[in-house]
Each structure stands twice: as structure tokens, then as C-alpha cells.
Amino acid sequence: MTSMTMVQALNAGLRRAMDNDPKVLLMGEDIGPLGGVFRVTDGLQKDFGEDRVIDAPLAESGIVGTAVGLAMRGYRPVLEIQFDGFVYPAFDQIVTMVAKHHYRSGGITTMPIVIRIPYGGGIGAVEHHSESPEAYFAHTPGLRVLTPADAAEAYVTIQQAIASDDPVIYLEPKRRYWDRAEVDDVSPISGSPWTSRVLRTGADVTLVAYGPMVRTCLEAADAASEDGVECSVIDLRSLSPLDLGPVVDDVRSTGRCIVVHEAPVVLGVGAEVAATVTEQCFFRLEAPVARVGGAYIPYPPNRYEQHYLPDVDRVLDAIDQVTAP
Amino acid sequence: MTSMTMVQALNAGLRRAMDNDPKVLLMGEDIGPLGGVFRVTDGLQKDFGEDRVIDAPLAESGIVGTAVGLAMRGYRPVLEIQFDGFVYPAFDQIVTMVAKHHYRSGGITTMPIVIRIPYGGGIGAVEHHSESPEAYFAHTPGLRVLTPADAAEAYVTIQQAIASDDPVIYLEPKRRYWDRAEVDDVSPISGSPWTSRVLRTGADVTLVAYGPMVRTCLEAADAASEDGVECSVIDLRSLSPLDLGPVVDDVRSTGRCIVVHEAPVVLGVGAEVAATVTEQCFFRLEAPVARVGGAYIPYPPNRYEQHYLPDVDRVLDAIDQVTAP
Amino acid sequence: MTDDVIQLLTPDGDLVQHPDYPLDVDADLLRRLYRDIVLTRRTDIESTALQRTGELGLWCPVLGQEGAQVGAGHAMRPSDYGFTTYREVGLFHVRGVDPVDLLHLYRGVSHASWDPQRVGLGLFTIVIGSHALHSVGYAMGIQRDGADEAVLSCFGDGATSTGDVHEAMVFATAFHAPVVFFVQNNQWAISVPVARQTRASLARRAAGYGMPSVRIDGNDVLASLAVTRALLDRARDGSGPAFIEAVTYRRGPHTTSDDPTRYRDESELQHWEALDPLDRLRRHMVKTGALDEAFVVDVDAEADALGVRVREAIRGMEDPDPLGMFDHVYAEPHPQVTADRAAMSAYLAAGEAS
Amino acid sequence: MTDDVIQLLTPDGDLVQHPDYPLDVDADLLRRLYRDIVLTRRTDIESTALQRTGELGLWCPVLGQEGAQVGAGHAMRPSDYGFTTYREVGLFHVRGVDPVDLLHLYRGVSHASWDPQRVGLGLFTIVIGSHALHSVGYAMGIQRDGADEAVLSCFGDGATSTGDVHEAMVFATAFHAPVVFFVQNNQWAISVPVARQTRASLARRAAGYGMPSVRIDGNDVLASLAVTRALLDRARDGSGPAFIEAVTYRRGPHTTSDDPTRYRDESELQHWEALDPLDRLRRHMVKTGALDEAFVVDVDAEADALGVRVREAIRGMEDPDPLGMFDHVYAEPHPQVTADRAAMSAYLAAGEAS
Ligand SMILES: Cc1ncc(C[n+]2csc(CCOP(=O)(O)OP(=O)(O)O)c2C)c(N)n1
Ligand SMILES: Cc1ncc(C[n+]2csc(CCOP(=O)(O)OP(=O)(O)O)c2C)c(N)n1
């Protein structure tokens, strides 16, 4: 066990993946000598060389498009998009090529590409540096979508994403980059990342979150507990596939469910969770599934973000509502 | 009243908008002498000239990005994306510029841009020519999303979209392009396009659809009626804003709701409809809101599409399920 | 640079060697080129006919561009790799793609047209320009493998306007990747003339990236062969990417759905028909005695047989099992796909039952 | 073309007129340029200081590039329009942007920095390259209005790799739009050297689109003024787009969050410091007697006053009303925004109540 920040855990996970498989290479803007703007690739170019840690020209479509060609040649590219708001120039390559090429080829050509994207708000950044684009990707068949909630998760799931023969959009909750956790960096990697994790069980309400909001929900559960309301907290972890089995099981006992994310509520992942949980728990629900998330506005200037972003109080408010008699 | 196909209605609507406002101009690939691959702009370049009906270079980001500049200069660009699958190279300009610029500018600069996209399947086309990308746009604050269900709707709403000071993604159900309807092309344009339309009321089940699936649902309602099940049919028409008031009112009386679209069910517009309708009709629902739509796969080769696409039988099957005792 | 095109074979069929691109030309080579052009043309004609009779949903005619394509195909080594658009029928043929496989896509039974590993050609994507980046990435892989291979990346004049083609040139030059860009400037992007895509010759784009470029007569199979081979050799030798503009003309409609009379003056056709790649090759072979009667009869018979085989294979083709559409969405099991497949299977079963 | 740069003012401060770009230089002009560079530099220094003390979230230093920017700003007519990145502080200043307005964005209270109509500058977008297309579209609007105006489109060396900048050049040349592309090649895109973006000089890109280009000494305010003015005049006259590469250097960090010591050898700095645009202008003014003591004192006093004003305005700045974030998402009412605003308003009220 080693205490690491999420940044350090990702760095260690990438290093281990590169040690284990010479076909793994990294490409992105400023990931070489600079080590990435968040230092996730710090030191990797020095150790693995410029052919495996590639500083790309300033062109996201180029980064993803050349990765498709590298994958066709048998490589396993791990790409860094510098910030969430800069993935859109690559959106065409992602949805029309990365997501569809294995299907198009009738299973002949795999696309083992990982696209790392620091996402979400809360760090006081300028425009385009705080967005949550996960719903676009989870609505796109052919892609897998993973998002770690803490450093220990990041260390393991980045390696599992790289090991997958399917393309993975790997969303890193940048506001949690500096949170520390105990990371097991010795044991062999095991388990499946495509399942949700029950982090806490409580009899009254089921809280569902992923990425940055997992910590928020755990804190809210603690606070609620002091007021005598016991919450389960489930980390979805994988947004495609969505593993709602554990959520459904839990809601069948609590009868109340709240899903929390930063992205706009309208057509956000919470809409799918609410629709599916309702389908499967219809006669057990005591209240409609509540959704806590972003308003239907672009990410606002950062002096507004404390109000825009869901926080413990907003989750507690939702708990009050679903538990109101 | 004139009998027109949807293609003719769109052509007439564009012509009228250009007659009424010299700032309206059209840009797209092959919209000049060819009149567009579907002939929607047939004859318009001949009558309005090359400065107002612009054949663009082969670059979608360029088409949308230059439209942003034209809008800043006071023009009202109406863009044609040749097929749904080719909008993605312009996705960055659409979500980061078109959708956000009015907000970014604090209300100083409007973006009265209409992006016309023939969408959906059912015409036996090759890959990338049959997709339904509406959820990506409806999940993006700053955009409005309209989709006409028939020729009469198309004639009116294309003009209302052009008149809007907000950007509008205008999705044209290509499989309905050749359907005829009586079009009132003399009366002044009135009413709001941002509302859903109740096309038929029935006591038993509420069918919710938009674009190409409206006709399918009307046909299903006729068939169900013969079996003694009476369905309401509501055309959402606008996907942003979503006007679910009429749906909620109707479901409060039917207690049963089915939402139908071609796009994948997972995180499709149906997820939002199901989540919101459930929130607002929780104690009135006799069964969970049912969703009929695309499987979680890329649009398949066209010899599969009759099975991939929702049709009358699939809707009737869903009606059986929600009405099962 | 000048905009003059390099030509080895004049329209009258005379061979004029070029100092920079010498080519050993013997009767055997000429016959192979002749045969490949004739068979490509037959595939084109049969496919259009099959579309007209409703057996195919669509077809993209290649008439007029076979010289550029067959020449480039012969310039590639078997170990080289190619990326193309839908229109490189001549290249498909030279690389050994069975026309029947190719037509699966236009029949609508598959998105794919061949096994990329076997023929050394990436599956074409219909999204214009995006495969140029795949070409460069593949070439970057060749570099990292230290392999003695190069990539040929084909696209059209319209594609040169896309951001992806630009980014492909940026990456290719930045990384000195072994890729040769091969643009067929057939004068049209559906109804849009090349003048709407650029004011300068497309060949001039290359210098801006620090990459050599050559403009060739795209209706001259020998020029295409000689220049493409030289630049592929150069790329394999580690001298970096290069760019070829093959000046030619799309004599047919853009696709079987297109109506060129709406946007172009058919008198252009006569000019280009006079420059037909097969006629000029035939003239040269006649002059040099490389075209004996028996050979011509053989090739025509082979073309007829090809036509019969393609017609029969396509006409008889059954629709696929509906559940096949759920295959290969992912390489590893995905619960949502599994669930949707099961639901469809049950639905179909219920339908048959009732 | 050659890669030589056009220079009117030598590093020693000697004026050497260029035959193609003659410039009337008098003391008044020199003083205005001097003043604008000094004030730009002060805005830069103050902003960095405000970021260090936590008053701003971020700042993008401009040190070293003020000559190119102030020269270009003076080349524009008030009726012309400009599109820039975050780094064109010198251009913002010349166009009359109040630094306090500019800093609203870095303070995090607004996404906007000024009223585009008033200053004739589009709001910059942080997404690299995308505004190049807005520039061309705006210029296409000027064409359609038949107005005697032109657009200056500024971006960096890194931006030239983006598909959008390419498509902007394609559209600009295809439509012969009155736009001048002004690239500041400051040698770096964050940590990536310009060599990773191109093997040829960026100025060579233009010829591939059929557009003239000029390479200038980007630390020479007079060369920037003379060349930019000539090409904007040409664009206004209907002679089409043009391209300028201003060769300069970003002497500061990419932003206040950046650490250049990780990727570049600070010895580069000395070379570029010796070419400083202000020093060179000062030397020339001293030699020509255009720089009297009183003027220098005036300008410094003005700079000091600017600094005080900016500090006070930013330090005192209140956070905005939370409900303000719902304003202007749409130009016309949108029920979802209205509902979300109402919910937030009720939530905040309840919070205050409890
Ligand atoms: C991104 C994209 N936009 C639009 C289209 C529609 N389209 C198909 S072919 C074509 C023209 C291509 O012209 P060119 O690149 O010259 O190739 P050619 O067809 O002439 O061989 C267009 C616009 C597309 N397939 N992809
Ligand atoms: C599309 C996009 N990708 C990445 C970034 C992150 N980023 C911000 S500035 C920058 C470098 C820009 O370099 P250049 O164009 O040379 O301008 P400079 O900063 O040197 O003035 C990068 C990569 C961005 N803002 N937009």
C-alpha cells in the first residue's frame, strides 16, 4: 500500500501498463517534457522515450485519428485530451471511427484506444475547462466509458481500460486529482471495472453517483446519518456499460433513489438511471427517483460554480424531498 | 392550401424566409446548381444568387464556423449538413461556439443560425446516412432543437426556426421527405413551434414521438383502436425546449405512456421523457413509462434496418405490455 | 514548382521517359496494366447495372480514373498498406479485393468490403477525409516497428478541404511518417468544382508542410506507376512523406443517385474521353506490338466471366439473420448489447409464434 | 519565396525602409507606439501580480510580443474588425479595451471581456483555432455588405495545426474574403516547439491556398504596422486574403500556471531579450530625438495610474449574484432555463431562511 494522489496513481498505472506491454504508447499535447498540464505523465517520456510518449501537434482530431491508424497497426494508444472542453474537435473521429470501426470490420479490427479526459468543475478554471461530456459518450454504442472516483480506483481502472480491446473514454475527475488514497500497487490487477460499487449501505435512501460526485455523496451520507437518515452510496464507475443491478437491488429495499452528477440534468446520465430504476423497481418506489445535477445552462464563469455544482447541501435537500412524508 | 411533399414544403418555406429577410442566406455542400442531394434548395440559387445560396467547400466545421462569423455580422445563416452522419466534424463549432456564444457575450451577440440536418433511417442508405443524433443536441444548453413530423409542419417551423434569434438544430426526418400533406402557404405564420402537439386523444395509452416516428405512432394508434385500445398521440416537435406539459396532462388520465424514437434507447430523448413524466405523474402511473427505440448498436447495414427501426408492430407490442393486467 | 503534369504516355500512345521517374516498360507490364484496367471497368459497369436493377442500393462509378488507380496499385508492394475512399475500384482490384466482397457494402448486408489484413487495404470510411489520419497513424506504427513498408493514402479533391486531411499532413510531416498522399483531382466533389476547394493547384499545398509533391497526368497509368513507386520507395527509405496530385476526371455521375446534368456541361466529357487511360494504353500497345489478338480475347473472356460471377453472387444474395446486427459492436461482452439482443430474439420468436 | 523576415527597425534602432512596405515615420507615430507598448506591458505586469496575490484565477503573459501586436493594432482602421486569442493584449489595448473589463474573465465573474461592437474585436474563444473561421465568416459578411472594411485574424503557431485554421484558409481563398491572417510564431505552444507543428516556415502555408504571405520580424513594431496595413488595404480593395507570419518569442510562461523551466532552456531568453521590441523602439527614438524626458515621465505616470486603477477595480470586485448565471443562455425565453432558475432561487431563499 502506498499513499498517492489520483495524479500519482494514474502516473503509476500508466507506467505499469507501459512496462507490461510494449505496444502501449501515449499521445497528447504537452505530455512529454512538461508531463501534461496536470503532470499525469510526469517522467514517462524520459523513461520510455519519444516514440512511446508522443507530444502531438495541436490538433485533437489528429491525435485521435492517428491513434485509429496506430491501433490498426497493433498498438494500444492511450491519448490525453488536455481538458474536457477540447475533446469536441475529435468528436467525429471518436463517434464515427473509434466507436464504430470494430463493428464496421465485422470484428476483424479491434480499437484498443483509451482517451483520457480530465473533466468536471470545481477548480476555478476559465471557460471550456470544467465541463462534463459523459452523456455524449455513454449514448454512443461502441464506446466504453469509465470514470474513477478516487486514487485507488484510478490506479486499477486505468490499467484495465488499457487492457480492454474496446475503446474506452476515461474521464478523470480533475477536482479529485489531488485527493490521496492508499493504493495497492503490488498485487496483480483483478476484478472487472464494468460494474458499479456499493460503497455504503443504508436503509432509507440510495444515492447514486460517479466520478467527482462520489465523495460528495459519501459526505452527504455522513451528514444525513447524523440526522438519522441512512443512505446507501453506489459508485457507478462504468457509464457504458451501466451496471444498474446493484442500484436496483438497493432501491428495492430503500424505495428511494437520488442520482447526482455535475452535467446538466436534462438528458444526463441521471435520466437513464431514473428511467431504468423506475422500470425495474416500479412497485417498490416510495417517491420518484430524484435527480441532482447541473442546470440547463453552459458551465458558468467560475465565480458562480459553487452555486452551479451539486454539493452536500443540495444532496441533503434532495434527501429531505424524497423522504418527506 | 397546396399539396406538397416535405421537400417541397421546406423549399417553399426557405424561399418565403429569404423573400422576407435579405439577411437570410443558405450555405452547404451541393445546395446550389444541384439543389441539395434531396433537392430541398432546388432553384433557390438561380433566384437568389450565389451570394445568398452558397455552395461551400467540403468542410462542415468551416460551414458552421463561418456561419458564426456571418451571424456576428448580422446575417441569419441557414446551413445544410448533407446527412446526419456528417455533422460531427462541425460538433466543436456547434457545442462550443454556436450554443455558447450568446451566453459568453452576456447577451450582446445573438446566433440566429439554423442547422438543417436530414436524419434517421429507413431509406436503405449506406453507413452514416441513417443516424439520429438528436440527444447530443438536446443535452447541450444554448441550442434549440426542432423536428417536423410532416410537410405542413415543415413549411411553418422552418420559417419559425429562421426567425428565432437563438440557434436551432433543425432535424428533417428524411424518410418522410416524400410524404405529402396540405400546406397553408398563404396565411401569415403564427403560433409557437416550441410546444408539443396533441394529434389524437385516447383514454388508454399516451404515445409520445417526434419526427419520423409520429406517423408510425398514428398508424399504431389506428391499429390499436381496432383492438379496442384507445391511444393519445403527442408529437413533441421541439426537443429543446421539451414541452412535456401536454404529455403529463394526458398521462394523468391514461396512466400509461410509451415514448418512441429511432435513436438508441440508452440516454435517448425517451429517457428524459420517462424520468420527467414519472416525476410528475408518479401516483397516476399504472405501469412504468415504456421506451421503444434503437438497440445499443451503431446503425446497422440497411438490410437489417427493418428490424432495427421501431415500427407499428413494435409499438403495438409495447402497448400490449403497458396495458397487460 | 510549376503546375505542369508529369506524363510518360501521351494520349496518342507514345512513351516519353521522364528523367526523374525512369520506368522499365515491357510487354508483360503493359499487359498486366491493360488487364487490370479492363477488369476494373467491367466491375464498374456490372455494379452500375446491378444498382439499376435494384440489386444494389448504390454504386460509385470510377470511369475515367482507372489509370491513376491501377498505376498506383502496381506501385505498391504487397507489404505496403493503403487507405482509400469508396471510389478506388482500380486499387481494390489490383490489391485482390473480390468484387463480390466489395458489393456486400452496396448490397446493404455489411459495412465492410474485405479483410483488411489480407489485402493490405484499410476499409474505406464514407466520412470524407478522416481516413487520411488513419493512414498517418498506421505509418507511425510502421516507423515504430522499424518495418520496410510504406502507406498510400488516397482521397479526392474535395477531401483536401477537410480539417482532417490538413491535420494528416501536419502529423505526417511532424513525425516524418512513411506515407504518400495520393489525391485524385477528378475536378468535382459531387456538384462542386475543384475551384471552390482551392485557387492554387492542390499539389502546391505540400510545400507548406515541408513535403515534396508531384503533379501527374491522372489518365496516364505509367506516370502514376512511376511517380507513386518512386515516392513510396523514398518513404520506405526514411525520407518522409510526399504528395501526388493526379489530374483526372470523373466521367460518370458521383454515384448512381446523382444527376450531373444539373451542374456540369457534358461537353467537358468529350475533352476527357479523348484522354481515356485505356485507349492511350491500347494505342501504345498496338504501336509496340504488345497487344496480340489472343490476349485481347482472353481478357475480354475473363471480364465476361467476372461479370457473370458477380451478377450471380449478388442476385442470389439472401438477407442476413436479423440477430447478426448485434455482433461485433464490442470485442468483449457488453451487457447492454447482450440484453438488447435477447429482447430482439424474444420479440422475433413471439412474432413467429403468433 | 524565401524565409527572410521583413524588418524596418534594426535591433540597434536604425530605420531601414523596405521598398515594398514604405512607411511614413514621424515622432508622433513613434510616441504613440511607444506609449501603447509601455501601457500594454504595464497591464501585463499588473495582471500577473494580481494573479499571484489570488485576485485572478489565471493570466496569459504577453511579454515579448507587444511589438507585433501594437503594430498590427495601428494598422487596423477603426471600422476594421479583429479576432484574437487570449494573448493579444497589445491589440486589446490599441483597440481601446479597458484592462479592467478584460480581467473580468480572469477574475471568473464573466466569460466576456468587452463589448465587441464598441471595440471592433470579437470576444476571444479559448478553443484554439476555431475563431479563424469566425473571422472568415465575418469577412464574407463584409463582402455581402459591400463595405470598405477588412478583418484581422490573429492566432498562434500552435493553432496552425488545427483543422479549423486550415478550413478558414480554404474558405477565405475560395470566397476571396477580405481577411488577413496574422500568425504570431512565438516559437512555443505551451511546451511544444514550433518544429512539432511544421517543418517549413508557417508563411509557406499560404501559397498552397493561392494566397500571398509575408514573414516579418515580430519584434519590430514598424514592420508589423507597415506590412499589416498594406495587406489590410489590399484586402479592402477586393484583392483577397493574405497571410502574415510574425516571428517572435513568448518570453514569459504560457500562463501563470505554467513552468517553462520544465521544457525549455532559459538561455533562449537572452537571445530574444536582446531583440526586445520596446528597447529597439526606444533606441531609435533616442537616436532621432523623438524621446524627450517629459514624454517618458508622462507615459510612466500614465502607466502607474493605470496600474493603480486596475488593482483597485479588481481587488474590490464582488462576486456576482448567483442567479446571474441563468441570464442570456438564450435570446428568447426557454422554459427549462426559467424553471431551473426558479428552482435555484427557491433553494437559495430556503437556505437563507433556515
Ligand atoms: C464529412 C463528409 N461530408 C460530406 C459527405 C458527402 N459526400 C460524399 S462524397 C462527397 C464529395 C467528395 O468529393 P471528392 O473528395 O473530390 O471525392 P470524389 O467523390 O470526387 O472521388 C461528399 C460531399 C461525406 N461523405 N462526408
Ligand atoms: C482545441 C484546444 N486544444 C488545446 C487547448 C489547450 N491550449 C491552450 S493554449 C495552447 C497552446 C496554444 O499555442 P499557440 O497557438 O502557439 O498560441 P500561444 O499560446 O503560443 O500564443 C493549448 C494547447 C485549447 N485551448 N484548445
Ligand SMILES: [Mg+2]
Ligand atoms: Mg473529386
Ligand SMILES: [Mg+2]
Ligand atoms: Mg505559440
